[in-house]
Amino acid sequence: MKLAKTLMASVVIAAGLGGVALAQDDKVTIGVSVPAATHGWTGGVNYFAQQAITRLSETYPNVEFVFASSPDSPKQIADIEDMVSTRGIDALVILPGDPDAMTSAIKQVKDAGKFVTVVDRQLSIDGVENLYVAGDNPGLGANAAEYIKSALPDGGNVVILRGLPIPIDQQRFDGFMGSIEGSNIMVLENQFANWNRDDGFRVMQDFLTRFPEIDAVWTQDDDISLGAIEAIKQAGREDEMFVVGGAGMQQIIQAVANGDPLTPVDVSYSPAMIATAIELTTSHFTGGIQVAGRYILDSTLITKDNAEQFLDADSPF
Amino acid sequence: MSVSAPEIPAKTTSRFKWDLKTIGPLAALALLVLLGITLNENFLTYNNITNVLARSSFIGIIAIGATFVITAGGLDLSVGSMAAVIAGVMIMVMNWLIPVFGIGWGVILAGMAAGVLLGGVAGVGNGIMITRGRIEAFIVTLGTMGIFRSLVTFLADGGTLSLNFQVADVYRPVYYNGFLGVPYPILVFALVAIAGEVVMRRTAFGRHCAAIGSNEQVARYSSINVDNVRLITYILQGVLVAVAVLLYVPRLGSASSTTGVLWELEAIAAVIIGGTTLKGGYGRVWGTVAGVIILGLIGNILNLQSFISPYLNGAFQGVIIILAVLLQRPKRAS
Numbered sequence: 001m002k003l004a005k006t007l008m009a010s011v012v013i014a015a016g017l018g019g020v021a022l023a024q025d026d027k028v029t030i031g032v033s034v035p036a037a038t039h040g041w042t043g044g045v046n047y048f049a050q051q052a053i054t055r056l057s058e059t060y061p062n063v064e065f066v067f068a069s070s071p072d073s074p075k076q077i078a079d080i081e082d083m084v085s086t087r088g089i090d091a092l093v094i095l096p097g098d099p100d101a102m103t104s105a106i107k108q109v110k111d112a113g114k115f116v117t118v119v120d121r122q123l124s125i126d127g128v129e130n131l132y133v134a135g136d137n138p139g140l141g142a143n144a145a146e147y148i149k150s151a152l153p154d155g156g157n158v159v160i161l162r163g164l165p166i167p168i169d170q171q172r173f174d175g176f177m178g179s180i181e182g183s184n185i186m187v188l189e190n191q192f193a194n195w196n197r198d199d200g201f202r203v204m205q206d207f208l209t210r211f212p213e214i215d216a217v218w219t220q221d222d223d224i225s226l227g228a229i230e231a232i233k234q235a236g237r238e239d240e241m242f243v244v245g246g247a248g249m250q251q252i253i254q255a256v257a258n259g260d261p262l263t264p265v266d267v268s269y270s271p272a273m274i275a276t277a278i279e280l281t282t283s284h285f286t287g288g289i290q291v292a293g294r295y296i297l298d299s300t301l302i303t304k305d306n307a308e309q310f311l312d313a314d315s316p317f
Numbered sequence: 318m319s320v321s322a323p324e325i326p327a328k329t330t331s332r333f334k335w336d337l338k339t340i341g342p343l344a345a346l347a348l349l350v351l352l353g354i355t356l357n358e359n360f361l362t363y364n365n366i367t368n369v370l371a372r373s374s375f376i377g378i379i380a381i382g383a384t385f386v387i388t389a390g391g392l393d394l395s396v397g398s399m400a401a402v403i404a405g406v407m408i409m410v411m412n413w414l415i416p417v418f419g420i421g422w423g424v425i426l427a428g429m430a431a432g433v434l435l436g437g438v439a440g441v442g443n444g445i446m447i448t449r450g451r452i453e454a455f456i457v458t459l460g461t462m463g464i465f466r467s468l469v470t471f472l473a474d475g476g477t478l479s480l481n482f483q484v485a486d487v488y489r490p491v492y493y494n495g496f497l498g499v500p501y502p503i504l505v506f507a508l509v510a511i512a513g514e515v516v517m518r519r520t521a522f523g524r525h526c527a528a529i530g531s532n533e534q535v536a537r538y539s540s541i542n543v544d545n546v547r548l549i550t551y552i553l554q555g556v557l558v559a560v561a562v563l564l565y566v567p568r569l570g571s572a573s574s575t576t577g578v579l580w581e582l583e584a585i586a587a588v589i590i591g592g593t594t595l596k597g598g599y600g601r602v603w604g605t606v607a608g609v610i611i612l613g614l615i616g617n618i619l620n621l622q623s624f625i626s627p628y629l630n631g632a633f634q635g636v637i638i639i640l641a642v643l644l645q646r647p648k649r650a651s
Contacts, residue, residue: 209359
């Protein structure tokens with residue numbers, strides 16, 4: 001009984017002190033929620049998020065970050081609920097693994113009066129987030145298509161290796177097809193390769209069996225590219241075609257910089273966008289800067305000439 | 318006291334039905350080959366056949382191990398994650414040892430040894446917890462599946478572990494080259510399959526597996542060391558996962574948290590398609606081989622046609638798997 005009373009008293013005192021501290025120091029807590037590193041790109045997201053948090057914590061001692069990396073949507077929802085109820089966050093920066101499944105949970109955070117920043121993946125209803133930071137998915141497709149058109153002025157055959165059947169993939173695909181339309185480029189076939197090297201290898205092997213003439217391969221992701229390249233080399237057809245990927249993996253950018261004819265270009269879609277989002281959100285609280293709105297990072301065409309500026313020896317992706 | 322191998326469980330009423338049950342996987346395989354031939358003229362080319370068989374060989378070698386585990390009434394869900402960890406550790410070991418051995422086969426053989434050792438240890442771990450710890454195989458291997466998967470993500474720091482390019486060049490032929498035109502992965506798969514069939518049919522160990530899976534108590538009373546036989550099936554499974562990885566690493570020279578995802582389900586599906594009973598007691602290694610090739614061909618055929626939308630790939634796979642098992646279901650006595 002005595003113990004219980006002591007405990008209760010200390011909780012009350014602690015809560016009181018906490019409240020006072022909050023009022024006096026303007027302490028700000030920002031929650032950062034990202035999907036677990038299930039493939040190269042999300043691995044990069046985790047790396048750049050933690051790097052930004054370390055850097056900003058040093059710069060702004062009054063800003064505290066709560067970081068969570070979740071393997072699936074239910075866990076990610078649980079994580080942000082915990083951030084609101086037990087960690088008392090003031091803002092949430094979230095890259096939703098599956099935006100459709102997460103929309104209502106994120107809306108609840110917004111309804112609780114928190115500042116919400118959504119990264120990369122559009123929620124299924126508009127107006128939930130204060131700030132939206134993303135790469136240009138239709139642009140990623142369109143830029144790849146523009147390059148393929150310019151590299152094959154007399155027309156040619158293209159095969160497409162797609163990612164997973166989620167909205168991002170569809171936006172990229174539509175962007176690509178929209179740009180290809182009306183040109184003399186022929187799209188032979190498209191198949192899902194799940195943003196995965198092994199699947200890229202498998203699907204490309206079968207495309208090589210099926211089509212005797214392929215001039216270009218659009219994989220829209222560098223993990224898929226690496227698998228597809230091995231399949232092309234195995235078939236000894238590396239002189240016949242080139243591969244355009246996406247996302248800007250270091251290994252591919254290095255090949256672009258070296259002038260590898262198999263990977264003449266890449267299209268950027270950097271996982272570092274999570275760092276941009278965390279920076280912007282933090283500056284809203286520390287500097288009172290207006291950041292609400294939509295912030296779309298260009299999906300730039302990386303060529304031999306500008307590859308140098310995309311190389312980062314420390315990046316795990 | 319000895320235990321005779323349990324016969325095929327179904328007491329069929331006619332000779333024809335018995336045949337259909339036996340040849341079920343082969344019939345499904347033949348149908349798929351016919352479908353492939355009609356869909357694409359390149360289907361039967363040397364390149365396509367070797368492509369499909371070589372990339373099926375990883376699942377194939379793992380599934381032969383799974384045939385023993387399942388026949389003895391067990392289950393191993395951890396094989397896919399285990400493959401990823403073994404691949405990751407092998408790559409790290411090889412990269413570390415380059416300063417010691419230099420670029421060459423010394424490094425690769427050391428990496429291979431480390432891989433097989435790790436596979437064996439992982440199998441011992443699973444087996445000990447199941448047989449000595451008396452925990453359900455499903456739970457133990459579900460747990461180790463998560464542990465191995467996180468471990469490879471941790472080792473790769475969320476990214477990808479890549480083998481040193483020069484070592485990869487030396488190692489590459491193990492996947493891409495072959496003997497007399499047959500790629501090495503297919504040769505190894507064939508050797509493991511033949512050895513597995515002999516062990517299952519002709520040795521006391523194979524018969525003990527079937528006896529335990531059929532009725533554990535009776536097996537125990539027949540003085541079979543149930544725990545040891547089970548333990549050996551898990552060790553065998555671990556070592557075979559490692560053998561599969563030895564052939565997988567030279568293909569892309571990398572491992573990440575996506576390596577081997579869902580391999581456990583593919584291996585289990587291949588075993589069941591092949592006619593082994595999921596609850597144990599009867600195992601058929603050659604059936605597993607047919608099951609693996611069926612799964613490989615389904616993926617191949619989907620990529621060689623344009624009638625089925627890529628959105629429906631999973632549905633097509635599901636239908637074929639169910640059909641293959643339907644062909645060999647035991648008939649009820651009429």
